[in-house]
Amino acid sequence: MNENNNRLRGIDITALLKESAIAALVALGLTIVMLGLRTVDTTTGLGITTRWPLVVLAVVSVFVGRLLFALRREWKAGGQPVQRDRKKAEHRAAIIVQRFSTIGGPLFIAFALALPLLPFADRYVVDVATYVLIYVMLGWGLNIVVGLAGLLDLGYVAFYAVGAYSYALFAFYFDLSFWVCLPLAGLCAAGFGVLLGFPVLRLRGDYLAIVTLGFGEIIRVILLNWYSFTNGPDGISGIPRPTFFGLELKRTAAEGEQTFHQFFNLDYSTMHRLIFLYYLILILALFTNFFTLRIRKMPIGRAWEALREDEIACRSLGINPTNTKLTAFALGAMFAGFAGSFFATRQAFISPESFTFIESAVILAIVVLGGMGSQVGVAIAAVLLIGGTELFRGLEEYRMLAFGGLMVAIMVWRPRGLLAHREPTIKLHSGKAPPEEVIKAVTQGGMK
Amino acid sequence: MEYFIQQLINGVTLGSIYGLIAIGYTMVYGIIGMINFAHGDIFMIGAFLSLIAFLVLGIVGITWIPLALLLVLLVSMLIASIYGWTVERLAYRPLRGSFRLAPLISAIGMSIFLQNYVQLLQGARVRPIPPVISGGFTFLEGGIFSITVSYLQIVIVLLTIILMTAFALLISRTSLGRAQRGCEQDRTMSALLGINVDRTISLTFVMGAALAAVAGMLFVLYYGVIDFYIGFLAGIKAFTAAVLGGIGSLPGAMLGGLLIGLIETFWSAYFTIEYKDVAAFAILVLVLIFRPTGLLGRPEIEKV
Known part of the structure; x- marks a missing residue:
């Protein structure tokens, strides 16, 4: 030998x-x-x-x-069999994340608020930032469904499409303004969420995944083929822009009205509109975040997380799983509807091309890579994935290839997401040690 | 009537292809309880492998059709199997025992990767191939419609029947089949009894991929045009077929495949061709609502 x-x-x-x-x-x-x-x-x-x-x-x-x-x-x-201590590493990461999100979260928001005013913020930067924020919002919306309620939704883009098209069609047929349509689009999307969710939410997770996937595809096929209503593959163009409390952000106003720059005595600049759109999506996204953070602490939010962890236990405690899941599904869909109508107004043109399965996969990837349930994680993942791939625009053909590979690699490396964070939001006892006097009193009491 | 019979024949042909893909879904679902999201893309790769193999054989000069078919079949089955094995090795095995959504997501990543991989390597344009097998029988000539059964359709149905029988025997008679059924019921117990669970799962993926490659070859022969995106729709339809037949059940997958093929063909023949994809999804939703276990599936008992 x-x-x-x-x-x-x-x-x-x-x-x-x-x-x-x-x-x-x-x-x-x-x-x-x-x-x-x-x-x-x-x-x-x-x-x-x-x-x-x-x-x-x-x-x-x-x-x-x-x-x-x-x-x-x-x-x-060293020649010995490997013992990976993944749990421990993840736990360490979770602690770091938790610390980071208390300090980093507000810093993040402050940076986002200040971004358009910073010196390097030109047209391109603001535009990309707006684009990234749409995905942050979609990620936060989907996080309600996937992260909190634990329902795998692969057709999230369908609700996004419903939101976008409902704004475009309302504006086209009824001449309604963005501000009227925004809640309507949210309602429409939520309605579709209920419509789809009601029959399928009784099913197990993977079935739900495939049904939502199919639903996303159905919506796209219908948008593509219902030519008389949606204009088919040609899409809808000339979607009206939102107004700033009735002031239009245009060079010249319509008869008898004022534009934004006239009202505030500014020189006209196209940047105004871009920055306005940026703040609009920032507010929408922050609203989504705020809503999620608050609802997590409400009975319904607790019920979602409980259902995610153990459905049978929840049933025995009297939670109606179908209704509870349905609310998560509908709320998630609603935020997608908001984001969709923003998307429509920003692009001023939509077509079924924008709502393919790949979009759903990208949004899901953002939620998963960010660490399901972690708000900061989702935001970071959106910035990395969307902003990051934006940098590689030139390498268009390799972009999705790398994207798919990255999804596999990150799942294998960190199945719980980059910023894994799975602290229960509620604990029976506060984790702090009791005050010194109490310990003293108890131990002395025991000694006597 | 002639039109109806013609559509019936077309539907059975299409259904055979769906059935072959559906078996891959049903086997993998049976053994690890997960949807193999990349399976549709393995089918697409199988189709591309067959296309390339046909072209190479054409250049080399092997034109005797049975031999060419056999060679193409072997090549595409072999290489698609390697792809199936790799998918399992990279996207599923490291995540075994991880939380439920992780392998699903890595498989979606794999699917995106494979689609773009083929798009990058073979181009995004549709790839046409001249018909390899042409001709057929024609019945009831003289009426408004005549019925045509092409040789190709006969080949497709025959090949499917042969492979199905072979697989049914493999599962019911061989030790590998027994190991698979064992792992399906209780993985830990099978491991205790000396079955190599990892290997069995790998082989399940390999078998599914091989059948998907056959389906891919038949698809190339039948339609003559492929692109890198065919795996997505075909995959969803085949999954629908697997669910319709009762996921985890081999005869169910075949039955489901046939039904989906028939429904799709009749839908496009008698209603609208634009919404034929909607038909498959609508059926999927209806089946899941009214009969979640499928036609031949066993009810699943949820244990605490």
């Missing part, structure tokens, strides 16, 4: 090489056809071109990567 020769500090090199070779073999199988051969359009139909160097590159990098990974693993373990 040459075992000693192949061991380095207790690491079995042969085994590692074998492991890496197997990984490389799998990589070869994965890439040899899909990467090695590419279908191309030629004049006589489809042809094939080859890309063998890329296959070799992929196989070699998998081999080396696996070897390094395994070496690091063995090195850390």
Whole structure:
């Protein structure tokens, strides 16, 4: 046996090489056809071109990567079997998050409030920030459904679409203003939430996921095909902009009215509208956050969290699971409706293109990566995912690829999300130690 | 009447393809109690593998159809199996025993990844292929409609029946099938009795992927056009089929597949073709409301 020769500090090199070779073999199988051969359009139909160097590159990098990974693993373990202390690490993270959210939360809000006034805030920055905030709001809305009530909703974008289209259609057919339509859009979305939720919320989690997924797709198909009502794939354009207490943010006002800049004696600038939209979505998002934080402490919020943890126990305690879930579903949908009508007014153009499954997946990813139930986590995840991918606009084709890969990697690395935080919101006893005198009195009392 | 029979034949063909995909869902759901979200994309990869294999065979000059079919089938089943195995290894195994939503989310990530991977590697445009098997029988000529059964439809249905039988035997007769059924009932107990649970679960994914690859090949042959997005809709419909038949039940998956295929075909033939996808979802919702266990499924008892 040459075992000693192949061991380095207790690491079995042969085994590692074998492991890496197997990984490389799998990589070869994965890439040899899909990467090695590419279908191309030629004049006589489809042809094939080859890309063998890329296959070799992929196989070699998998081999080396696996070897390094395994070496690091063995090195850390020092030849001993690895015992991962994931729970402890997560707990540490949770404590940090908790501290951070008490200090960081207000700082975050202060920064968000001040952002448009900062020197570097040009058109692009404000625009991206508005875009990010839409997702923060959607994330917080979905957090009610997924994070608090523990219902996996894969069709959240459907409610977003309902909100956007209800504003666009109300404005188009009835000439209503944004401020009238905003609550109406929320109501419409909530109505759809109840309509969908009522039959399916009795089902188990994964069924709910697939039904909501199907629902999202149904809404999109209907929007796409009901040409006479929704204008089909062409979408609706010319959606009116919101007014600032009746003042329009335009260069010239309609007959007998004033514009924003005339009223405040400012020079006209397109930035006014952008900043106004930014503050509008910021207020909407903060309202969502405030609402969530408050409702968590109310009986219904407690019931959601209890249901998430143990449905059977809740039933036996007299909570009606269907109604409780339904409220979460409807409220989540309502916030999506608000966000949707904001989206419609910001873009001034909507089409079914904007409401694909990918959007649902992105919003879900924000909630999950942020750590379900954690408000600060969701905000950070939205900034990272949406703002981060915004930076890589140039690499459009790789964006979603990296996005999917990232989702898998983060789930494997931290199944509870980046900022895992799962403290129960209520405890029977306060976690603080009793005051000194009490302890003294009790112990002395016991000694006597 | 002729029109009806023609639609019936088309529906059975489409249903066979859905049934093959549905088996993958039902097997995985049976063994780990989770939806394999990336399964539709494995089907799509299977379709692409078959397309490429057909093109390569055309270039190499193998034109005898039975041999070509067999080779394409083997290649796409083999490689799709590797994809299935990798999906399980990367997105499911590290999360076994984690909380319930985690594997579901990682599988959604996997699905997004695979779609964009294929889009990146093979292009976003639709890929057409000339018909490989053409011709067929025609009955009742002379009327307004005639009934045509193409050779391709016969191949699809026959292949599906053969594979289904093989799989039914595999599950009921072999030790692997017994191990699978054991893991389905009680994973801990199976492990105690010496069954390698991880390996059994991996093999379940591999088998599902292999069948999805067959479905992919049949899809390429039947429709002649594919793109990177076909997995999403086909996946949802096949899942609907699995639920309709009773998730966890193999005959149920096949039955559900046939029903969904028939419903979709008749819906587009007699109502509107635009809303044919809505039909499948509407059925899914109705089934879940009125008969959550599906047609052939067992009721599931929730234990504390």
